[in-house]
Amino acid sequence: EPSSMIDDDDDPENRIAKKMLLAQIKANYSSG
Amino acid sequence: KAAHILKVENEKLFEEFVAHCTLHTQDHPEVVTFLQTKYSKASPDFLMSVEFRNALGRCLTRAQANTAKTFVYINELCTLLKQHSAKRRVLMQP
Numbered sequence: 783e784p785s786s787m788i789d790d791d792d793d794p795e796n797r798i799a800k801k802m803l804l805a806q807i808k809a810n811y812s813s814g
Numbered sequence: 815k816a817a818h819i820l821k822v823e824n825e826k827l828f829e830e831f832v833a834h835c836t837l838h839t840q841d842h843p844e845v846v847t848f849l850q851t852k853y854s855k856a857s858p859d860f861l862m863s864v865e866f867r868n869a870l871g872r873c874l875t876r877a878q879a880n881t882a883k884t885f886v887y888i889n890e891l892c893t894l895l896k897q898h899s900a901k902r903r904v905l906m907q908p
Binding site for chain 1: 844882884890
């Protein structure tokens with residue numbers, strides 16, 4: 783995993799939720 | 815009238831939730847924009863429902879109590895709003 787993708791969140795659940803949200807945003811952006 | 819009161823209450827709760835999340839997601843402001851987009855696309859019936867008020871109230875209370883899990887509660891609400899999107903409801907019509 784690129785270092786830029788690793789954040790310093792302490793909570794694992796929060797980290798997963800953040801990744802999911804950012805992935806959805808990226809997918810939406812890509813699909814227009 | 816009851817529906818109108820619920821609508822106003824839910825709007826107020828959502829604004830409060832957005833304000834809280836904006837403060838705690840400053841590294842990724844696009845997440846709050848994404849939540850607001852999902853909200854704008856949700857079915858009006860759902861936005862004035864008791865179900866939405868309960869979910870919103872629960873998420874807001876927990877988010878305020880545990881700021882380390884802000885994204886968890888945003889994700890939870892996004893999922894719920896997505897499940898009740900106006901587009902999805904139209905597509906589900908026979």
